[in-house]
Amino acid sequence: MKLENFIHNKPFVIAGPCSAESENQVLKTAENIQQNIDVFRAGVWKPRTKPNSFEGVGEKALIWLQKVKEETGLKVITEVATAKHVEHCLEAGIDMLWIGARTTVNPFYVQEIAEALRGTDTPVFVKNPIHPELSLWAGALERLNQKGITNLSAIHRGFFTYESSAFRNEPKWEVPIELKRNFPDLPIICDPSHIAGDRSLIPELSQIAMDLDMRGLMIETHHNPTEAWSDANQQLSPKELYSLLKGLVLRKRDFENDELSIQLNKMRNLIDKLDKKTVDLLSSRTDLVKEIAEFKLKNNLTIFQLKRWFQILEMRKDQAVNLGLDQKMISDIFELIHKYSIITQTKIMKK
Ligand code: PEP
Ligand code: MN
Numbered sequence: 001m002k003l004e005n006f007i008h009n010k011p012f013v014i015a016g017p018c019s020a021e022s023e024n025q026v027l028k029t030a031e032n033i034q035q036n037i038d039v040f041r042a043g044v045w046k047p048r049t050k051p052n053s054f055e056g057v058g059e060k061a062l063i064w065l066q067k068v069k070e071e072t073g074l075k076v077i078t079e080v081a082t083a084k085h086v087e088h089c090l091e092a093g094i095d096m097l098w099i100g101a102r103t104t105v106n107p108f109y110v111q112e113i114a115e116a117l118r119g120t121d122t123p124v125f126v127k128n129p130i131h132p133e134l135s136l137w138a139g140a141l142e143r144l145n146q147k148g149i150t151n152l153s154a155i156h157r158g159f160f161t162y163e164s165s166a167f168r169n170e171p172k173w174e175v176p177i178e179l180k181r182n183f184p185d186l187p188i189i190c191d192p193s194h195i196a197g198d199r200s201l202i203p204e205l206s207q208i209a210m211d212l213d214m215r216g217l218m219i220e221t222h223h224n225p226t227e228a229w230s231d232a233n234q235q236l237s238p239k240e241l242y243s244l245l246k247g248l249v250l251r252k253r254d255f256e257n258d259e260l261s262i263q264l265n266k267m268r269n270l271i272d273k274l275d276k277k278t279v280d281l282l283s284s285r286t287d288l289v290k291e292i293a294e295f296k297l298k299n300n301l302t303i304f305q306l307k308r309w310f311q312i313l314e315m316r317k318d319q320a321v322n323l324g325l326d327q328k329m330i331s332d333i334f335e336l337i338h339k340y341s342i343i344t345q346t347k348i349m350k351k
Contacts (some may be wrong), residue, residue, distance in 0.1 A: 011217050013038050013245065014040075014218040015037045015044050016030065016037075017043075018043055018046075018222070018230045019046050019227050019228070019229055020043065020078075021228075026061070026065070026068060029221060029222055029238065030071070040074045042064075042077070042152055043078060043079050044056050044058060045080075047102045053082050062094065065092070077097065079100065081102070082113070083115065083116035083196060086117055088120070096123040096125065096169055097122055101128060101129055101194075104129040105130060105336055108141050108193065108321065110140045115147060118147045118149070121230045123153065125155050125189070126140050126144070126151075127156075128154070128155070131159055134175055137154065138179065138183070141227075153189060154188045155189055156189070156191065156195075156209075157190075157191040158194060168194065168195065168197020169194055189214055191217070192209065192219065193220040193234040199225065203244045203247065206219070211251065219244070223237070273287075288342060292345070292349060293345035294348070297349055303345045303349060313334060316331070317331055
């Protein structure tokens with residue numbers, strides 16, 4: 001069963017609690033959301049950052065997931081981190097598995113899981129690793145693929161950051177976009193719960209995921225979220241899940257209308273022209289940088305002058321403010337331009 005086959009122009013929705021806590025909690029949540037979702041999730045073994053936190057009830061929750069299947073007809077999914085977990089899930093008839101962020105980072109565990117799954121066609125969803133290292137995410141997918149596990153999807157759940165952020169995990173949307181560029185046929189779904197860490201941010205993140213053409217959502221949902229034993233702040237109630245899904249705006253991927261395509265292409269041509277001018281300007285700027293480097297060399301001056309660099313940044317940021325542009329965008333761009341200016345000058349000074 002390929003995820004692609006499930007989707008008919010609507011997001012593929014996986015929802016359910018962060019952790020399976022009791023038979024009653026699992027069944028009650030599943031009954032309340034069954035009409036609106038494709039697959040029911042619940043963590044059985046929970047990889048918690050700190051010891052002494054609730055680490056999941058373990059194997060006995062697999063029986064509760066079997067009951068969800070029987071009573072609702074939903075497919076069920078849970079997280080596996082070891083070969084033993086995989087064996088228990090296969091025995092219990094769990095339909096799909098996900099590999100968590102803390103496991104994707106560890107090639108030994110991914111290898112062990114791949115070997116335990118060999119010869120099955122269980123769909124496997126691979127979450128991004130905790131830090132934004134694309135090759136580790138791609139490597140885990142490749143490792144599974146090499147063992148013949150081809151029913152693969154990715155889950156984008158955001159990345160740990162030391163910088164202050166409104167989110168528990170920074171979305172860094174560019175990372176899943178790059179994964180998609182490398183594997184165009186790989187379905188990617190978004191887990192806005194683990195990105196947000198706060199239920200109020202989940203709807204807007206879900207909409208961004210849809211606007212970026214992600215194929216689905218994994219949303220933590222609990223029949224009584226504030227009482228949840230793990231991730232209580234980021235779980236939705238069944239009602240909140242329903243209104244989120246109802247409120248999503250699903251846009252089309254392409255125009256069927258030729259007139260609209262022509263208009264869009266005209267605007268894209270203008271962008272192409274502006275980008276060409278930008279590259280031409282960067283080329284002229286690099287010529288000037290080289291001239292300055294020759295001048296510094298001849299007159300025995302250091303490449304880097306802190307005062308001048310601060311002045312450039314301040315002037316460009318002021319200009320950004322005057323033009324109503326994002327200051328951070330402009331300072332990021334000039335940091336990069338400056339980095340390459342230093343590289344160009346260093347090469348000349350070494351001559
Ligand atoms: C989870 O989905 O409950 C979970 C532990 O996720 P992650 O691996 O993204 O932290
Ligand atoms: Mn969770």
